[in-house]
Amino acid sequence: MDIFKFAVPELIFGRGSLKYTGICAKRLGAAKIFVVSDPGVEAAGWTQQLFELLGEEHLDYVYFNDVVANPRDYQVQRGAELYRREGADVVLALGGGSPMDAAKGIALVVSNGGKIRDYEGANQVKRPLPPMVFVPTTMGSESNISQFTVISDVERRLKMTLISRTLVPNISITDPLLLTTMTRDLVIPPLFDSLAHAVESYVSPIASPFTEVMSLRGLDLLIRHIRNAINTLHIDDLEQLAVAGSWSGMAFTNASVGLGHALAHALGGMYDIVHGMAHALLLPHVMRYNLGVSLKKMAKIGTILTGRTLADDEETALFGIEMVEQLREEFGLPSRLREILPDKTKLPQVSRNAVNDICLLTNPRPATWKDILNIYYEAW
Amino acid sequence: MDIFKFAVPELIFGRGSLKYTGICAKRLGAAKIFVVSDPGVEAAGWTQQLFELLGEEHLDYVYFNDVVANPRDYQVQRGAELYRREGADVVLALGGGSPMDAAKGIALVVSNGGKIRDYEGANQVKRPLPPMVFVPTTMGSESNISQFTVISDVERRLKMTLISRTLVPNISITDPLLLTTMTRDLVIPPLFDSLAHAVESYVSPIASPFTEVMSLRGLDLLIRHIRNAINTLHIDDLEQLAVAGSWSGMAFTNASVGLGHALAHALGGMYDIVHGMAHALLLPHVMRYNLGVSLKKMAKIGTILTGRTLADDEETALFGIEMVEQLREEFGLPSRLREILPDKTKLPQVSRNAVNDICLLTNPRPATWKDILNIYYEAW
Numbered sequence: 001m002d003i004f005k006f007a008v009p010e011l012i013f014g015r016g017s018l019k020y021t022g023i024c025a026k027r028l029g030a031a032k033i034f035v036v037s038d039p040g041v042e043a044a045g046w047t048q049q050l051f052e053l054l055g056e057e058h059l060d061y062v063y064f065n066d067v068v069a070n071p072r073d074y075q076v077q078r079g080a081e082l083y084r085r086e087g088a089d090v091v092l093a094l095g096g097g098s099p100m101d102a103a104k105g106i107a108l109v110v111s112n113g114g115k116i117r118d119y120e121g122a123n124q125v126k127r128p129l130p131p132m133v134f135v136p137t138t139m140g141s142e143s144n145i146s147q148f149t150v151i152s153d154v155e156r157r158l159k160m161t162l163i164s165r166t167l168v169p170n171i172s173i174t175d176p177l178l179l180t181t182m183t184r185d186l187v188i189p190p191l192f193d194s195l196a197h198a199v200e201s202y203v204s205p206i207a208s209p210f211t212e213v214m215s216l217r218g219l220d221l222l223i224r225h226i227r228n229a230i231n232t233l234h235i236d237d238l239e240q241l242a243v244a245g246s247w248s249g250m251a252f253t254n255a256s257v258g259l260g261h262a263l264a265h266a267l268g269g270m271y272d273i274v275h276g277m278a279h280a281l282l283l284p285h286v287m288r289y290n291l292g293v294s295l296k297k298m299a300k301i302g303t304i305l306t307g308r309t310l311a312d313d314e315e316t317a318l319f320g321i322e323m324v325e326q327l328r329e330e331f332g333l334p335s336r337l338r339e340i341l342p343d344k345t346k347l348p349q350v351s352r353n354a355v356n357d358i359c360l361l362t363n364p365r366p367a368t369w370k371d372i373l374n375i376y377y378e379a380w
Numbered sequence: 381m382d383i384f385k386f387a388v389p390e391l392i393f394g395r396g397s398l399k400y401t402g403i404c405a406k407r408l409g410a411a412k413i414f415v416v417s418d419p420g421v422e423a424a425g426w427t428q429q430l431f432e433l434l435g436e437e438h439l440d441y442v443y444f445n446d447v448v449a450n451p452r453d454y455q456v457q458r459g460a461e462l463y464r465r466e467g468a469d470v471v472l473a474l475g476g477g478s479p480m481d482a483a484k485g486i487a488l489v490v491s492n493g494g495k496i497r498d499y500e501g502a503n504q505v506k507r508p509l510p511p512m513v514f515v516p517t518t519m520g521s522e523s524n525i526s527q528f529t530v531i532s533d534v535e536r537r538l539k540m541t542l543i544s545r546t547l548v549p550n551i552s553i554t555d556p557l558l559l560t561t562m563t564r565d566l567v568i569p570p571l572f573d574s575l576a577h578a579v580e581s582y583v584s585p586i587a588s589p590f591t592e593v594m595s596l597r598g599l600d601l602l603i604r605h606i607r608n609a610i611n612t613l614h615i616d617d618l619e620q621l622a623v624a625g626s627w628s629g630m631a632f633t634n635a636s637v638g639l640g641h642a643l644a645h646a647l648g649g650m651y652d653i654v655h656g657m658a659h660a661l662l663l664p665h666v667m668r669y670n671l672g673v674s675l676k677k678m679a680k681i682g683t684i685l686t687g688r689t690l691a692d693d694e695e696t697a698l699f700g701i702e703m704v705e706q707l708r709e710e711f712g713l714p715s716r717l718r719e720i721l722p723d724k725t726k727l728p729q730v731s732r733n734a735v736n737d738i739c740l741l742t743n744p745r746p747a748t749w750k751d752i753l754n755i756y757y758e759a760w
Contacts, residue, residue: 001393001394001395001556001619002394003392003393003394003395003396003397004392004393004394005390005391005392005393006388006390006391006392006393007390007391008386008388010385010386010387010545011385011386011387011590012383012384012385012386013381013383013384013385013386013588013590014381014382014383014384015381015383016383017383165390176381208393209623210391210393210623210626210627213593213597217593239381243589243590246590247590
């Protein structure tokens with residue numbers, strides 16, 4: 001067994017746990033909290049509720065909501081300027097993957113200086129970040145658990161992946177009640193991100209005996225509850241998906257992800273598409289690409305996704321891949337890249353960007369930019 | 381689902397990972413490390429190896445080895461005096477449960493003042509502790525993962541249980557190579573402690589969807605490898621037991637333990653017996669006591685321990701309890717309390733001590749001191 005590391009933030013989980021947010025920020029020494037959220041979360045009423053909770057704790061805060069899906073490098077920079085100008089001391093993110101990733105970028109820039117681009121890749125962060133309390137309002141991104149942040153570089157039209165232990169929030173507060181204001185359209189795409197986290201962390205060459213169990217547990221819970229959750233948006237199922245996502249989050253923050261994330265980042269950076277949608281379209285192709293080198297593990301995934309073990313590992317694995325495609329169809333998502341992209345002329349450049357993504361290092365099978373281009377074409 | 385919290389230290393795991401100890405202490409700001417170990421670990425050569433590693437990192441340290449099994453309150457006090465006199469700044473424990481628990485006590489007293497007795501119970505610690513890096517040389521106590529420390533109060537002849545999130549070490553380094561110098565007699569008792577951690581955390585009323593999975597995973601790995609490990613002392617099996625213990629440790633630090641630990645602490649405090657030995661003798665009786673209120677969960681435990689599911693839950697659960705007794709017999713341990721205790725005159729007082737142990741709060745079935753006395757008599 002190789003030497004491995006395992007680290008997760010302190011987790012608080014359960015209906016109503018939002019109320020602990022202020023106390024947690026206080027425990028981390030907050031005098032002036034830098035709250036990051038976005039207009040969608042505002043519209044659902046959660047930011048207002050958070051502000052009231054902070055008021056009850058007599059906590060001062062400054063609010064930043066200049067965040068879009070696939071948060072931009074210039075937004076991080078603006079947030080950092082506001083943080084410095086206001087003399088904030090704790091970062092509190094309330095939202096989906098985008099506000100959380102933006103908040104990490106801001107925390108990084110205010111403590112380490114320069115531009116977010118300076119820290120692209122793994123382990124480039126030298127100085128400690130301000131304390132971070134993260135409250136997700138979606139399940140799937142798991143930015144509240146992970147040491148990852150992904151920020152769009154608008155000039156280069158790519159998404160930068162940054163990995164550092166310092167990017168793990170101090171405290172993650174998952175309140176399943178916050179999931180109940182999501183529409184069906186908002187719920188679906190991040191679940192394919194979650195699926196990719198479970199699958200990619202499981203077949204990662206740096207998976208450990210801890211993360212392997214967590215990946216499979218995440219996958220198992222996800223497949224058991226995804227249909228009910230999407231068809232009914234019932235809190236019980238959404239809550240189970242939040243548990244599932246947390247397992248997969250604990251797995252991938254330690255075992256990393258692979259080719260699928262490299263592909264999704266590069267595509268999202270060029271075309272500004274929804275991250276989970278990219279996974280829905282690409283994951284089956286990525287699973288087929290990795291099939292030969294991870295046969296036993298891919299068969300295990302197949303068994304969990306389908307509840308069946310077929311004649312041999314390959315058949316079982318392929319049946320699992322078909323299940324991912326079937327889920328995509330059931331939920332009414334597009335099945336080909338051409339349905340959401342204008343043309344394929346930029347795919348060679350996207351492939352060259354993908355090959356530089358740090359996530360590719362932990363894919364079980366190496367891939368050149370041409371291999372990647374082939375996968376995009378297959379998915380076209 | 382109730383609100384739950386989940387926190388574990390940063391874990392480093394693997395053969396040869398001892399070499400990261402100095403780097404980890406440095407990362408936590410060490411200028412002068414307070415090393416806690418004991419003569420047994422010295423005799424195995426591990427303290428010397430640690431000192432050499434610290435030397436290579438040019439790290440200054442002071443050494444404290446005045447620790448016995450069931451570490452004493454006065455030893456904690458002596459350690460704290462030495463720590464203050466030497467101006468140490470990071471606590472590094474290398475050893476089994478005793479040096480690790482003593483090290484926690486020392487870290488607590490130097491930062492919070494007073495005597496260790498002042499902090500008995502749950503959440504009595506007010507100020508942050510110095511950073512702690514723990515390196516276990518046995519598997520089973522999981523003090524390197526947990527928020528527990530247990531210190532003998534020699535005046536009252538009882539073991540105090542202290543629980544606080546501040547008692548979770550910052551970094552836990554588990555190097556399975558360190559397990560290879562243990563004799564069979566040293567390996568066996570803590571494995572019954574580990575078994576009790578898995579069982580008691582699983583049936584705890586504050587078990588969460590995270591800890592339940594971890595308890596069962598710990599139990600499953602333990603039962604798969606315990607015989608080989610003890611019969612061969614082979615590194616591969618010892619390593620798997622270390623993984624098993626880590627799972628159970630992550631479970632019980634968050635879900636706590638129950639009646640079995642209350643009983644073992646009280647008995648150990650009065651008679652200074654080996655903690656794991658107390659569990660070997662008491663656990664089956666505790667499992668029977670809890671059977672009716674945790675039937676489904678006890679049946680699940682039975683299935684994992686025996687690999688079988690019998691006609692009904694009760695039969696399956698009882699078969700699991702018999703398996704614990706069988707293991708005890710296979711490994712040549714005594715089966716009755718009377719084989720290791722001088723007489724039973726003090727058992728009423730021991731029972732009155734047990735009923736005050738904080739662990740009792742998280743037992744699924746309440747117990748009065750008379751219930752507890754009955755269990756001791758059953759085990760006599």
